Structures are given as C-alpha cells and as structure tokens.
Amino acid sequence: MTALATTVNVMHHAFRAGLADYRAIFTWKSWLAGWMVRVIAQVAFFALLGERIGDDQKTFYLLVGNSILVAALTGVFSLNMTTAERWAGTLPLLVASPSSPIIVFSARGSYLAVDGALSALAALFIAGPMFGMDLPWPRVLAVVPLTALVALASYCFGTFLAGIVFRFRSINSLVVLTTHVSLMAACGVNVPLSDYPDALEWFSRVLPVTNGLLAIRGVFEGADAATILRDAALEAAVAGGWMTLALASFNQLASRGRRDGSLDYGA
C-alpha cells in the first residue's frame, strides 16, 4: 500500500469511528428535539435582544451572526477529540502507532464541520422567517457554501487547539468554553468590527468566522460578488493557516508528551 493509500485508509477508519462516537451521543430524535431546539433557542435569544432594542436591522444582524456562529461552535468541538482518546485509554496507543495523530484527529472529528454547517443553516433558515427576515432568492443559496467554509475554518482552528490541549489536557473544558464565548465576542457576531478597538479588529481577522461572516452579511446586503469572494478567500486563507499551524505543531507536541511520559491519565 502506498503512503497516500495508507493515509486515506487511516482517515477513512478515523472518520467512521467519529461517526460512531456521534451516534452514541445523538440519535436523530435527540438531535432534532435536543440539539436543534437549543440552537434555535440560542439564535432566538440574541434576536429577541434586537427586538427589545427595537431595531429590525439589529435583530437581523444578531440573527445572522449567531446562526453562523453555530457552525463555529460545533467545528471547535473537535478539540474534545484528544480528551476523548485519553478517557478511552487509546491516546498512548495512537501516539505509538506509525500514523501521525493529527491525521487521525483531523479525520475523526471532520463530521463536526458537516454537523456545524447543517446546524447553522437550519438555524438561519428556521429562525430567519420566524423573525420576518427576508431571505433573498436565489442569492441566499450562496450562504450554503460560505457557511460550510466557516465550519471548515473553525474546524481547522479547533484542530490546532486540540494540539495545545494535547499537552495541557487539564484545561480542555476551559479552552472549549472560553473559545466559544471568545469567538462570539471577537468575530463581529453581535457588533460590527468597526466597534472594536483596532488591535482586536486586526486579531479578529485571523480568527475563523470573521471573514466568512462578512461574506455572508454581504450576500444579505446585496454586496457585489468581488467583495463577497474576497472575504470568502480570506476565510479560506485563515482555514489554511490554522491547519498548517496544526500540522506543524501537533506531532511535536505529541513527541514531547511521549518523552516526558504525560500521555496517560496522569497529566
């Protein structure tokens, strides 16, 4: 078997293992009655603040931002993968195997990007009409690939964070929760980027969500295709950047764990 075929084979099995994990957490009934209800409630929670403020445009701004944020929240869940391996007792075995752990982790959690994009789109297309938001046809179709791009970028970011958590597993839950809320605070989800201090605005541009969300807002606001494509390209570049960083750091972090014996339950 060639190296490429071996890698594809490992990714295929890792993806199937991820799907099996997900099926253990959700059935389609609990996904609809639990997860989707929560997602729509989350979007409605923020959209209602816009209603209370008494500004329809603010309501729609919050609705779009928080719907798309769902894609990021789910994508970032990928950083839970390392802890799951640890609790399953498979982490040392994984590091000892000839495959790179990042190949396994990136494939195993990739269903999260799909789930994130689907959840975000469902939230947008259900909560939008609930609040009387116009979904301009057929322009709105452009939101589908753009949301997928946001989910992918967030997933790459989550994979990078998984490498960090790989070394410092005791802070896993802290990283998950603070990342969620930080993305909510720093990516132009609730207020325009122009409202941020300059340094934060600059920083938000290298985070997932920010550029993709600008592209999606552009679709709703009737921006020209070049502007939308430029923001989408920036989001793709951010995704590529985080995945590159993940690839560069992950194996090194795993090797250090192997050297200092911190890969087991003890750390």
Added chain:
Amino acid sequence: MRAFLAGFGLELRIVRAAPDALIPLVTAPLFALIFLSIVRQSGRPDLQADALMAPVLMTLWWIALQNAGNMITGDRWQALLEPLLATPASLASVLLGRIVALTCLGLVSFLEVWAIGELVYGVSIPFEHPVALGLTLLVTALATAGVSVAFAAVFVLTRNAYTFTNSLSYPLYLLGGVLVPVAILPGWIQPVSSAIFMSWSADLLRASLKPSPIDDLWQRLGLVVLLGAISFLIGRALLFHVMQRMRVKGELAAA
C-alpha cells in the same frame, strides 16, 4: 439537614481539588461584555443593567445543570452510588447540598460582571434596592439547585446526560426571560415561562435595579422559592423511584 450539610461540604472539597465545575465563572465576564457591547452599540444605555444581570443568571443555571447532569453518573462510575444508597441519608438531600454549594459559588459571577462593567465600560450596577437584589440572588441560587435535583433524577434515565445538559441551556435562558422580559416573547409561550422560576427571578433582578418601587416583592420572592421547592420535591420523588428501579434491576453499578 445533616445530609444536606454533608453534601455541601463534600462539594466544596471536590471543587477545591478540581475547579472545573466553576468554568462558567470564566465566561460570565465575557458574556457581560458581549451584552453590554450590543446595547451600547445600539444606543440603549438604559439596558446596561439588564445586560449585566443576564450573565449572572446564565452562570448559576449553567453551573447547576452541567454538574447535576454528571453528579449521579460520576458517582456511579466511581462505584460510590451503591454505598451512598446503603446509608440512611436521603440521596436527594445530599445532591441538593452539593448543588447549593455550587450555586453559592456561582454567585461570584455577580462580582465579576460588576467589576468587568466598571473596568471596561465604566458601567456600574445601580443598587436601587440592595436588599431586594441580595434576597433575589439568594433565593435564585436555592431555586436553581432545587430544579437541578429534578433534572439530575431525569438524567439518570438517559443514555447520555450530556445531550440534555447541553440542550437545556438556551431554551431556559429564553423561556426564563434572562435577558429579554417574558412580555416580549410570543403570547402562547408566556404561560410556560410563568411556570419557570427563572422568569420570576429575572424580572425581580431587573426591578431591583430600577428606581421605581418593586411591586409585590415578598410574594414574588415566595413564588421563586415555591417553584424551586416544588421542583425539588418532584425530583426527590423521581429520584426515589429511579433508584428503586435500578436496585431491583441491579443497574446501580456502571456496566
């Protein structure tokens, strides 16, 4: 009462050793900043006090729900459930003590949002009715714990408690009028919200920060306590039946 106090002390020791349960205290100031930035950017400074109170309620609920969901499962995995049930103490009272310890610690979020509002935006909490504010926070912490015991009982029956704990956060924030008063919700939802203690707590918290007198303070405080107590009693009965069933079926030990 001894079981309650034992649970309270136990949880404090657990948190001291592993403070993960208090992670929502890290996100409370971030939520305060998010809500404040929205209302300020929209030119509604009159909503700033409400923006500061919402993260306090969210933190209390999140801490209680997340941990209630895992408490019995955690005890089961550590093989503690069987000896715990073999004692004459009521499991519900121990659980209540443990969750009250967490919700009391969750009240620290009030100080956090106060500090972050002052530091970042120079926005303070208007202490117009400090006694009402303090009492509301206290009864809310107790009621949250009472309701969480009921959820803990239900979670034992589920295949994966995480699914439910993760799903119940925002629906309750919404129905409980945590950030937006229940009056703004669609009419058909409002009766449901009235049965949720959080909606009464949230209204009282907002009222205690406004200069106008608070109508029916004691009745509203009483209602929060009553709804929390009813939930606890339901949870206690449910827990008893669930544990009985698990005993009969030999399911107490984790498979």
